[in-house]
Amino acid sequence: MPTESAFLLAGLFLLLAASGWAMGRFSESDDDVAPPPLNIDYLKGLNFLLNEQTDQALEHFLHMVRVDDKTIETHFALGSLFRRRGEVDRAIRIHQNIIARPDLASEQRDQALYSLAKDYLAAGLLDRAEKLFSRLSEGSRYQVQALENLARIYEQESEWKKAIEATERLEVLSGRSLALQIAHYYCERAETAAAEKDYSAAREYVKKAQSGRPRTMRGALTRAHIARDMSDNKTALKLYHRIIDENTYLIAEALPEIVSIYKREEATAELESALRAMLAKNPESSSLIAYTSIVNDLGGIPVIDDCVEQYMLNEPTLGEFVELQQLSQGDKGSHDSALAKVRGALSKLASTTPRYQCQECGFSSQRLLWQCPSCRNWETQRPASRVQFDTVLQHSITNH
Numbered sequence: 001m002p003t004e005s006a007f008l009l010a011g012l013f014l015l016l017a018a019s020g021w022a023m024g025r026f027s028e029s030d031d032d033v034a035p036p037p038l039n040i041d042y043l044k045g046l047n048f049l050l051n052e053q054t055d056q057a058l059e060h061f062l063h064m065v066r067v068d069d070k071t072i073e074t075h076f077a078l079g080s081l082f083r084r085r086g087e088v089d090r091a092i093r094i095h096q097n098i099i100a101r102p103d104l105a106s107e108q109r110d111q112a113l114y115s116l117a118k119d120y121l122a123a124g125l126l127d128r129a130e131k132l133f134s135r136l137s138e139g140s141r142y143q144v145q146a147l148e149n150l151a152r153i154y155e156q157e158s159e160w161k162k163a164i165e166a167t168e169r170l171e172v173l174s175g176r177s178l179a180l181q182i183a184h185y186y187c188e189r190a191e192t193a194a195a196e197k198d199y200s201a202a203r204e205y206v207k208k209a210q211s212g213r214p215r216t217m218r219g220a221l222t223r224a225h226i227a228r229d230m231s232d233n234k235t236a237l238k239l240y241h242r243i244i245d246e247n248t249y250l251i252a253e254a255l256p257e258i259v260s261i262y263k264r265e266e267a268t269a270e271l272e273s274a275l276r277a278m279l280a281k282n283p284e285s286s287s288l289i290a291y292t293s294i295v296n297d298l299g300g301i302p303v304i305d306d307c308v309e310q311y312m313l314n315e316p317t318l319g320e321f322v323e324l325q326q327l328s329q330g331d332k333g334s335h336d337s338a339l340a341k342v343r344g345a346l347s348k349l350a351s352t353t354p355r356y357q358c359q360e361c362g363f364s365s366q367r368l369l370w371q372c373p374s375c376r377n378w379e380t381q382r383p384a385s386r387v388q389f390d391t392v393l394q395h396s397i398t399n400h
């Protein structure tokens with residue numbers, strides 16, 4: 001089967017033929033009516049194509065059709081088509097061929113360099129792509145695109161300092177606010193510093209992350225984690241509670257931390273009243289508390305157990321699989337152990353389904369990702385508010 005690129009090249013050869021270039025020029029004298037002789041180069045190229053030797057056909061095309069003002073657009077079109085088809089080596093070959101032309105206008109050289117940088121990016125040759133984008137970011141009509149691509153490369157390489165520099169330059173050049181993106185880069189730096197126990201640097205980065213608008217809750221969460229790691233439980237608790245007050249969806253991240261700090265301090269009575277106060281203020285958070293508790297298998301705290309029980313009773317699919325009436329019968333001991341058993345089983349099931357989903361593109365994952373790997377938006381993931389029990393149970397039944 002001839003490949004798509006063979007068709008593409010065949011099209012180009014036909015185009016050359018149609019323009020009379022490859023078939024030899026018609027004689028300008030009127031009395032010459034004989035068909036023109038076939039150009040031998042053209043036949044050779046076609047022969048490569050017929051034998052499905054795309055690389056040879058391409059080499060032949062590049063050799064035959066020199067880059068000049070008339071053909072340069074064709075070269076660019078061919079290069080970008082190859083890249084889009086994933087045939088990056090061929091795209092690179094074409095763009096290098098353009099750049100090799102000695103008398104190239106500076107605008108065309110920039111275009112070729114930019115195309116080649118995108119080829120390298122597509123091929124995963126990040127260092128080569130970075131070099132070219134850096135050069136173009138210094139002064140060309142591709143400055144903005146070059147900086148956008150540089151930021152993307154630095155994200156992939158976790159080069160957060162460089163990502164901040166590139167994005168700050170991009171902000172100035174494009175006139176767009178990129179404060180949220182920059183704040184996340186600072187949070188990355190803060191998390192790295194905290195992991196290395198350099199807490200003063202980590203706090204400095206968090207401060208920078210929180211200086212921009214719109215503010216990211218990730219900065220507050222990182223500050224809370226730093227306080228937790230430094231055993232400053234009072235500050236940590238204050239921060240975790242504030243995070244939940246401001247953004248209910250972060251219950252999924254903050255609640256397990258809150259529970260573990262109170263438990264460590266053996267202050268479960270305080271935990272009970274803190275959570276009751278939270279629920280009184282925001283009754284809708286009950287299902288997210290329940291969901292988070294199921295996923296993390298948190299239990300033994302009356303207010304949490306109540307939320308979980310309520311959640312299970314409101315879940316129609318569960319009734320078919322779980323003896324929920326057990327929960328409402330018997331003494332407190334058997335009730336609690338029945339609840340713990342069901343919660344434990346659900347926790348295992350829930351661990352096989354995605355917990356977070358991007359609100360922009362629907363990409364889902366097990367843990368919270370601040371940047372969606374699919375659409376690359378920041379802070380667009382939200383926790384699922386319920387486990388897809390029907391899917392999960394169906395899945396577990398068919399696998400047994």
Ligand SMILES: [Zn+2]
Pocket residue numbers: 358359360361362363372373374375376377380
């Ligand atoms: Zn997304």
